[in-house]
Each structure stands twice: as C-alpha cells, then as structure tokens.
Amino acid sequence: MASERSEGPAGDIPGAAGRPTTQRSDPSGPPATAPEAASPGDGPGPASGDVEPAAPERAEPVVVVRQARASLGSRPVLRGVDLTVCRGKVAALLGANGSGKSTMVRALVGQVPLTGGELELFGTPRRRFRQWVRVGYMPQRTTAASGVPATVREVVSAGRLARTKLRWPGRGDRAAVDRALELVGMADRARDSVNALSGGQHQRVLIARALAGEPELLIMDEPMAGVDLASQQVLADALRQQVARGTTVLLVLHELGPLEPLIDRAVVLRDGCVAHDGPPPKAVGQHALPGHDHIHPHAAEPIRTGLLI
C-alpha cells in the first residue's frame, strides 16, 4: 500500500488530508466489504490521484475535512484540522478534553459552524449535502430520556425518521428498528421506559437509534462514555457487524478500549490541531490499565499514549 504517510506518523500537519492506508490491525475482524448501494458520490474527491487499484470503491473518501477552523465563543477550538475517512474504514478521533474532537464531528453534522476550511460528505460540500439518510449520528449524551416517558423502541424509532421523513412508517421500517434493537442486545427491553435503563443501556439505545436508519456512515461522539465493560463489549460487537457490512465509521473516543481492534486509523487532536494521524497508538503505562481514570490534565498528555515519542 503506497502512502504519503510512509514517512511516519510524525506530529506535522500535512496540507492535504492523510488517507487511511493502514490495514485492519485485527486479523480476526471481518473484512470490509462494499455496501449494497455504493453510490459513487458527486465527485471523485480531491485526493483521487492515489486510489488503490485493487479496491477502488474502498478508497472513495466518505468524509473529507480540509483545514477546518471553528470557534466556540471567542475561543478557537479547531485550528486547521485535516481529516479523511474512506469508505468502509473505521477512524477514531482521540484527544484530551477540550482538544476539539467533539467540535470536529459536530461541525461535520452541521451543529457547529466553521469559520474556515471545507467539509465534504460523500463528495458533496457540507453546505449542499442533503442525503442525511446516509448518515447515522450518535450525539454525546449521558441519557436517552427527556421530560416525558418514552420506551426504548420509541426512541430508536426516531432514528428511522431519516428514511420515513414525514410519511407514516411501514413494515420495513418496523423491521429495521427491530434489527437495530437486536444488534445492541436491547430487543427484550424494547417496551421498557428509557428512564429505567443504566448508563450503558442508554448508550446502546442511542447507537440503535443511529443504526435504525441503516446509514452508510456512522458518526459517534463518545459512545463509550459512562459505559460498563459488558455494554462496551456489546457495543464493540454491534460496531464490528456494521463495519463488516461496509459501514464507514468516525468515532470520537477518549481512549481506545475494547474498540481498539476495529480501528483502522487514529487521529489525535491537540489544541485544535492534528497531533497524530495513522495507526492507533498502543496504550502504554497506566493508560493501558482498566482503572485508568481518563483524566488528562494538560494537552500534551495524549502524545505519551501514542507512537510519537
């Protein structure tokens, strides 16, 4: 695999986005296959010059971010981030609190306006992108509950609105909701109120909601936050099945955890810039311990977890 990343994952920030050229690191993981409806997108993308000849559909960039800049209030949060995720790949955005990783994905789905740079989804500029049915989004939440009781099924069904929009749901829609519930192991809790769920179960419901629309691209903001180990494994399995079907995934993570074998590529943000872009950094020292408390007191911390010395 030829790669412009071959010079090593140094902390420099290339002008053109790095492309995920690493092989899946987990041999037991199922290989990525092209999805049923691999639509070619509006354009070949900016970096189409180095498309792999063996599997061209894999190299199609699904997410392209070029020199993204954004501010929250007067504080610049993104200071020129480049990111490309190709079809069928799993990319993780890592970094300390306040490094801009959540802002990055929220900008991608249009929740945070960019002050500079470009975003593309499926080859279409974000501003003109309307095919939200192809995107499944899991916002950062600690709960799926709101002011009125709702069952697990009702919340997950909301994810299907990407396809049904204003029309009435049909049998196919109900079946899709069933599958999503099955996938996260919540089928037996479908009729329970979300208020009665544990933190991990809330996250499973939110993932099922994102999956109910059968998206080609899954964007998840900290899906493992506050999730017990058992639920983390369920979520990792659900994600593995999605990836096996050819779904492209962009995750914001605080640490790799049980998802590590799935991840093709890790992008570490630090102070709104890309500090590392390449294979997932191996956890070292106390970061590898399950009891590690996830607190990164200063921004330089993530470097020590990665390949950057």
Place this chain on the structure above:
Amino acid sequence: MEMLDYAFMQRALLAAVLVGVTAPAVGIYLVQRRQAIMGDGIGHVALTGVALGFLTGNNPVWTAVAVASLGAVLMELIRWYGKARGDLALAMLFYGGMAGGVLLISMSDTGSNANLTSYLFGSITTVSEGDVRTICVLAAFVMLITLGLRRQLFAICQDEEFARVTGLPVRFLNLLLAVTAAVTVTVAMRVVGLLLVSALMVVPVAAAQQATRSFGMTLTLSITIGVLVTLSGTSYSYYEDVPPGASIVVLAIAVFAVITTLAAPLTRRRARRAALEEERCALEVATHRVSATGDARV
C-alpha cells in the same frame, strides 16, 4: 342532566371536550422539551390579541390567534438565538403581553372588567355559536398536527440535535409546534381562560406520566384525563357558578395527586425489578463474553 337542555351548555361542553383533547396533545411536547411554562407565556401574549379584537371590533378569537402565533414564533426565535439572555427576553414578552392586553381592554368601549375576567379565567355562558365553529376549526388543525406528526414532533422534542441530522425540517417543525401551541391557547381561552390554559397543557401530562412508560400511552392517557376534567369542571361550573377554568384546573391537580399516590408503590416495585434484571443481564453478558472469547479481560 337538565343542563344539556340549554344550548349554551351544549356549546360549552363541546368546547370543553375540544380543549380537553388539544391542550394535553400540545402540552406533551412542551413538557417533553422542558418548556412547560411556554403555554403560560403564550396565554399572556394572547390577551393583547383579545384586547386588539375588542378595540378594532373584530372577533377576539381570531385576533388572539394572530397575536399569540406571533408571540409564539418570537419565543421560538429567542430560543434559537438568544442563548444567554433568552430568559429575560421571554419574561419581557410575557409581561408586555399581559400589560398591553389590560391597557388596550381598558381603552376600548366594548371591553369591560367582566369581559376581561371571562377571558382570564374562562366562562361557560359566553361561548357563542360563532365561537364554537371557530373553536372546531382550530381544534381540528391542532389535532391534525399534534397527532399526525407525533413521530416527528417526538423526535425534535426528544433530541433536537439528533433530529436535525436525520434531515427532518426541524426549524419548520419547531415553528409549526409554536404556532400550534398558540392556536391551542386560543381554543382553550373561552373555557379555561388565558391564565389557566397552561395548567391544562401541563397537569394532565404530568399526571399521566406518573403511571406510564411510553410516549404513546402518556399521550393517550393525558388526553383522557384532559377530557375528563374539562367535562366535569365545566359541569361543576354550571351548578356552582364558578369560573370553569378554576374548577377544571383544581380537578386536574386532584387527578394528578390521586395517580401519583397510586402509582408510587408501582414505580418503586418496577424499579426494583429492573435493577435485579440488570444485575442478572450484566452477569450473563460477562459470562457469555468470557466463554465466547476465552478472554479474561472481561
């Protein structure tokens, strides 16, 4: 049941049923979004609309619909843009609507204190035939939106950020919900009154959710409670000559108290069972993982 012999009472009861259905049907979305107080604000603003009707000689119901809708849309815009100072802007709107209404009514020839009171707390004798027709049309609109679009409205009130990424027209639906709430306020103002209309949007929902687990069931039960209390409250007003708004709201709160008392032990038992099940599930998953992968990490 001699009260049914009077035409004014038939009209009042018909209006009461429509209020009983529409107020909780809109209110459930406001409660879901934790905006229970919004109906109150719209009620305040609608008073200016009523007064404008008196002043200009138009039907106060229609001017109230117009002004309340305008106010509701304004509140929605404040919610979008006015993050930090939004609450103050809303307060200003509420008090401005109330004060403006009282001011304009005092200026008009047809408006009197008695008239003002009937709009503030409701009245069963003042529902005219024209009012009933208007209320029917408006109530049909409210039901069409709140029941027909309940999945979409559920989604935007449950998690607005997520709903936007599904590609739903969230801004349009938010504005539609605001206007629908405003229309509901004017449907309800004849029977319940502008000051108490918000209670009928909120209290039946609050009562219903003590006993329910699903959104659909909460919607059904809150409408049932709504119809029950508006009908019995209006009837009580016929016999005791009190403003129907007051008797309806007191009844609704009584229903809330009864359901809460009955449901509390049920909820506790349910929570205990859920906790037990969860423990068992976590164990099962853990053992399943270990046996499947042979991985001792889990």
